[in-house]
Amino acid sequence: MKIAVVVFPGSNCDVDLFEALHTVCQADVEYVSHKEKSLESFDAVMLPGGFSYGDYLRCGAIARFSNIMPAIVEFAKQGKPVFGTCNGFQILTEAGLLPGALKQNNSLKFVCKTVDLTVENTKTPFTSQYGEKEQISLPIAHADGSYYADQETLAKLEENHQIVFRYAGENPNGSLNDIAGITNEAGNVLGMMPHPERAVEALLGNEDGLRVFKSLLESGKNTIEEAAF
Amino acid sequence: MAIKAEMSPKEIKETKPYIEWGLTEKEFDFISEQLLGRLPNYTETGLFSVMWSEHCSYKKSKPVLREFPNRSKRVLQGPGEGAGIVDIGDGQAVVFKAESHNHPSAVEPYEGAATGVGGIIRDIFSMGARPIAMLDSLHFGEVDNAHTRYLINEVVAGIGGYGNCMGIPTVGGETTFDECYTGNPLVNAMCVGIMDQNDMQKGRAKGVGNAVMYVGAKTGRDGIHGATFASADFADDKETQRSAVQVGDPFMEKLLMEACLELTGQHKDWLVGIQDMGAAGIVSSSCEMASKAGSGMELILDYVPQREPEMSAYEIMLSESQERMLLCIRAGFEEEVRSLFKDYGLEAVVIGRVTEGNDYVLKHKGEIVTNIPVSSLTEDVLEEPSEETNPERISVSEKLNNWVPDILDARETLGKMLAQPTVASKKIFTQTYDSQVRTSTVVGPGSDAAVLRIRGTKKGLAMTSDGNGRFVYLNPLIGGQIAVLEAAANLIASGALPLAMTDCLNYGDPNDPEIYWELHKSVLGMSEVCRVLNTPVISGNVSLYNENNGEAIYPTPMVGMVGLIKNINGYLTNTFRKSGAKVFLVGETFADFAGSEIQKMMTGKISGNLRSINVNSESEKFFKLLKAIELGIVDSAHDLSEGGLAVGLAESLFSSGLGLKANLTTMSSAFLFSETPGRFVVSVVPENVENFIELMKDDCTEIGEVTTNRKLQIKCQDTEFDFSVEEAQKVWEEAIPCLMKSKD
Numbered sequence: 025m026k027i028a029v030v031v032f033p034g035s036n037c038d039v040d041l042f043e044a045l046h047t048v049c050q051a052d053v054e055y056v057s058h059k060e061k062s063l064e065s066f067d068a069v070m071l072p073g074g075f076s077y078g079d080y081l082r083c084g085a086i087a088r089f090s091n092i093m094p095a096i097v098e099f100a101k102q103g104k105p106v107f108g109t110c111n112g113f114q115i116l117t118e119a120g121l122l123p124g125a126l127k128q129n130n131s132l133k134f135v136c137k138t139v140d141l142t143v144e145n146t147k148t149p150f151t152s153q154y155g156e157k158e159q160i161s162l163p164i165a166h167a168d169g170s171y172y173a174d175q176e177t178l179a180k181l182e183e184n185h186q187i188v189f190r191y192a193g194e195n196p197n198g199s200l201n202d203i204a205g206i207t208n209e210a211g212n213v214l215g216m217m218p219h220p221e222r223a224v225e226a227l228l229g230n231e232d233g234l235r236v237f238k239s240l241l242e243s244g245k246n247t248i249e250e251a252a253f
Numbered sequence: 254m255a256i257k258a259e260m261s262p263k264e265i266k267e268t269k270p271y272i273e274w275g276l277t278e279k280e281f282d283f284i285s286e287q288l289l290g291r292l293p294n295y296t297e298t299g300l301f302s303v304m305w306s307e308h309c310s311y312k313k314s315k316p317v318l319r320e321f322p323n324r325s326k327r328v329l330q331g332p333g334e335g336a337g338i339v340d341i342g343d344g345q346a347v348v349f350k351a352e353s354h355n356h357p358s359a360v361e362p363y364e365g366a367a368t369g370v371g372g373i374i375r376d377i378f379s380m381g382a383r384p385i386a387m388l389d390s391l392h393f394g395e396v397d398n399a400h401t402r403y404l405i406n407e408v409v410a411g412i413g414g415y416g417n418c419m420g421i422p423t424v425g426g427e428t429t430f431d432e433c434y435t436g437n438p439l440v441n442a443m444c445v446g447i448m449d450q451n452d453m454q455k456g457r458a459k460g461v462g463n464a465v466m467y468v469g470a471k472t473g474r475d476g477i478h479g480a481t482f483a484s485a486d487f488a489d490d491k492e493t494q495r496s497a498v499q500v501g502d503p504f505m506e507k508l509l510m511e512a513c514l515e516l517t518g519q520h521k522d523w524l525v526g527i528q529d530m531g532a533a534g535i536v537s538s539s540c541e542m543a544s545k546a547g548s549g550m551e552l553i554l555d556y557v558p559q560r561e562p563e564m565s566a567y568e569i570m571l572s573e574s575q576e577r578m579l580l581c582i583r584a585g586f587e588e589e590v591r592s593l594f595k596d597y598g599l600e601a602v603v604i605g606r607v608t609e610g611n612d613y614v615l616k617h618k619g620e621i622v623t624n625i626p627v628s629s630l631t632e633d634v635l636e637e638p639s640e641e642t643n644p645e646r647i648s649v650s651e652k653l654n655n656w657v658p659d660i661l662d663a664r665e666t667l668g669k670m671l672a673q674p675t676v677a678s679k680k681i682f683t684q685t686y687d688s689q690v691r692t693s694t695v696v697g698p699g700s701d702a703a704v705l706r707i708r709g710t711k712k713g714l715a716m717t718s719d720g721n722g723r724f725v726y727l728n729p730l731i732g733g734q735i736a737v738l739e740a741a742a743n744l745i746a747s748g749a750l751p752l753a754m755t756d757c758l759n760y761g762d763p764n765d766p767e768i769y770w771e772l773h774k775s776v777l778g779m780s781e782v783c784r785v786l787n788t789p790v791i792s793g794n795v796s797l798y799n800e801n802n803g804e805a806i807y808p809t810p811m812v813g814m815v816g817l818i819k820n821i822n823g824y825l826t827n828t829f830r831k832s833g834a835k836v837f838l839v840g841e842t843f844a845d846f847a848g849s850e851i852q853k854m855m856t857g858k859i860s861g862n863l864r865s866i867n868v869n870s871e872s873e874k875f876f877k878l879l880k881a882i883e884l885g886i887v888d889s890a891h892d893l894s895e896g897g898l899a900v901g902l903a904e905s906l907f908s909s910g911l912g913l914k915a916n917l918t919t920m921s922s923a924f925l926f927s928e929t930p931g932r933f934v935v936s937v938v939p940e941n942v943e944n945f946i947e948l949m950k951d952d953c954t955e956i957g958e959v960t961t962n963r964k965l966q967i968k969c970q971d972t973e974f975d976f977s978v979e980e981a982q983k984v985w986e987e988a989i990p991c992l993m994k995s996k997d
Contacts, residue, residue, distance in 0.1 A: 036419070037420070039691060073690075074420060077504065135684055136686060136687045224692075227822070228692060
């Protein structure tokens, strides 16, 4: 499986995603510039955290007009795995690949800490290695992570099991239904505010995020095997 | 500020506007008569006034700064460049520097703090290094009024706003509170970078005909006379100084950093020199680059990208607009450089050339607006010998007996101590900083030092920033020694060998002989410890004139220190880890209450004289403990500072899920709060106790054992008490959030 890490001007967790995949998971991963127009040859796409275009105007609002976006939309339509963390999640909502929006935190402040989460759906390409309702901890680091959608959308998200991660215990940003991460209806596009790429090594004190990447790599193997039959 | 007819040289001489800009009459006459042989014009007078300011020239502090040792086998670059560089083996180097942004932060706290962070980051990447961590040292007034709360909120937001967006983790620092900082908060920022030694760059412009290129943000009218502004003290009738503060754009700087690192890392053959446009903007960066290379320079100001119309030569040269760098590019590669920066959406423009000789020539709108020797702006600055006198308060206090606290209820005293803002948890602030981005933070804010791993190696770096103005105020020499010892102790406790240090010297008006004496003595004290510990001063910054309506701050040298951890898996934190572990106090405890937190808490002020320190035996003790940690026989280590042993023991228990039974029957309860420097609380598992004692010998005393009951139980000579760890931690964590919330 070959994975693209898209780099926008102002992305700053691109290195962290790359290292998690390359150094820790020994995956085949490449940086792809926002200027590119094609994702041919890639099997999965990851949008990193950071401050794309300085988060000016609105988080993710400018990045969604970059050259690479039509290719990402097309990639998602084909059912291939697309993942966005933090600013990546914000870009995915701005681009309409995921429903809803991310508002400023209730505290009106940037918050960086480790939070408890429940894994709500293990039938996605990113969560198959977790147990149903498993409690994990992941770091968050954002100023605009309060998930919002209208009641109808929320009901649909619940009904279709599109809510993949929920804050357990304290909700750090005021997101509706304690939402920390969701997928699209087809389940191949995941956006989440927590940073699994920051939790992949014991040296840094937390390995709970590692299985997001292991799940993806495992799903890649299955797809390739299926293709072989 | 619209363009207006500028004064003629004669009018300048007669009406002396330069005095307002910070130049003295004596200096003006020396420049006219000795350096130029004519009267300087308006633009030239502006250039002299900023370049001869203390901020750029160190004209007052230079004689004192010469006391600092700045060499060791590891130092690759000492003071004089954007930042100092130290060898860490394997062809790698660590680069670091600290800078103050006190005056801008007092006037416009968000932008003042943000641009302080931006400036120090540029210093690091201008050396060719990748910035990997930020630290800060903040000193505010007491948290008992709305204005101080506003300053704290805005400064903290400014630091986070810039660093978070840049993707550089803010991993450590300190925040203290004292009345003396009320009108003049101290905002010091430190940046640490890492590089391959092959990529080292210098700020120099050499090679006749080579291009001087301007990159980054456009030049506006912001920050004009910022450097001069930083060299004058505040008074209420000068509230108009807001215009001197610059506005930061971290997104622009992120692009600039990535582009510059591509240039320094991959295109060394194009690049001759690179320097940040910091204080005094284009003038300081260009003339310093020419001066360091012994070259002349000609700039055409019409080519400088400008944000506002009709800017005068004076405004273009003195603007302190942020996120700009100056490059010297080998002739013939200008187009390549332009195209590299364009790729990042940035402008790179040739604004001049390196010339033969020593002439600094500026052209604007077809006219020569400046033609002066390069050296007149840099090397010819008149050093000002300053008078020194021993302040009366010190000679008086030497004759008095030192204060000793009378503790009625040790438990209650500890509870109150944990709630003192200087001692209490700073999580409410540090939680708004991204401390983990770049995924190398092993220990973030809250321990004695921050620890980062170095990717691709077994090594780690520990880093700290520390300053205690109270001790320096009571005795500058000993206070200076303690400042360096304390920073080194932070690193030792994390298992790191201290390598070198940087500083921000925050003092009052140096024209006051008592303040100059404080500066001089404290630098002597710091230098002595630097020599003994072999931690040379490789970079730094001086911030004088920290006064508000005539009252000086405590003399507050901030020490930023970086240490090397040989094996990252051997790093330590201050938290107890295993029940049954034996707890030792390393170092002796004396009646050191002068300048302590308990003195301030119980008497509302600080007084007394400090006990002298045997620096050599302190150093031996430090290195013995480091050896024990490197041997892997220590389980946790915490150096004791504000609040003393009682606070140190409580902090070692926070979030540990453990308890402690401490037997201190040789100590009266007052000594629980003594702040004797150079002490540590360490825990050692039983199987290592024998080895530990054999190594530390008389420098350690067993004082108790880690338990599972989640209680801090202390028995001393005169009393016995226990404190639930959960309750103690709650007091410690809630103190500052509670103070920040109250409305008045």
